[in-house]
Amino acid sequence: MSQIALPLKAGTGGPQRIIVGAGNAHVAEALANPRSWPFNTAVLTGPPRSGKSLFARWFAASGAGDALDDAQDMPEDGVFHRWNRAQESGTPLLVVGAEPPWEIALPDLKSRMGAALQLEIGPPDDAMAGELLLSLAAERGLPLGPDAAEYLVPRASRSQQELERLVEMIDRLSMERKSPPTMGIWRAALEAVQGPEEPRLL
Numbered sequence: 001m002s003q004i005a006l007p008l009k010a011g012t013g014g015p016q017r018i019i020v021g022a023g024n025a026h027v028a029e030a031l032a033n034p035r036s037w038p039f040n041t042a043v044l045t046g047p048p049r050s051g052k053s054l055f056a057r058w059f060a061a062s063g064a065g066d067a068l069d070d071a072q073d074m075p076e077d078g079v080f081h082r083w084n085r086a087q088e089s090g091t092p093l094l095v096v097g098a099e100p101p102w103e104i105a106l107p108d109l110k111s112r113m114g115a116a117l118q119l120e121i122g123p124p125d126d127a128m129a130g131e132l133l134l135s136l137a138a139e140r141g142l143p144l145g146p147d148a149a150e151y152l153v154p155r156a157s158r159s160q161q162e163l164e165r166l167v168e169m170i171d172r173l174s175m176e177r178k179s180p181p182t183m184g185i186w187r188a189a190l191e192a193v194q195g196p197e198e199p200r201l202l
Helices: 025-031 052-061 076-089 107-115 126-139 146-155 160-177 183-194
Strands: 002-005 017-020 041-045 066-068 093-096 117-120
Touching (some): 025 041, 025 052, 052 093, 076 107, 126 146, 160 183
Parallel strands (some): 041 093, 066 093
16 A cells, blocks of 8 residues: 655645555556556546546646646537647646546547546555545544554445545544544444445454
């Protein structure tokens, strides 16, 4: 397991690091070698809150190329213009789009995005989910340790967004009860976010 530090000032809100694991290691590897991309372009997609924008920020700040975040919300001719500019300048372009399928109406843009390197962030495995939980808790100043991750990870949804909601709920319940996050709070948070627990362990 590794982490990528983001180019943020101390005290800046939001995640400070990208947790790199089974679901996104191929993305980190590809962004470190943009000169191998076909047509100097890569398209990055994935579920909400999976770190797409964090990767885009890191890639642009590294000086390796340009990044176009939330491309699905931009006029398609504007995205096409950025692609043309990347070809003219020889500067690698990372295009961040919505979770697949990202529907593109403009035929010329659709063909060019289809010819680019396709990168998709997948769900975290157990090790990555545990690191994410502890990292999200640390950003909130929430005292969760490896014992919490060991309990929560097998019972939590395999979604970065759901893991974020779980940590938020643990923090909320801990403040409401004026108590450190114990197993009782972990259980209550899991039930609040996912519903009553069903037997899932051997």
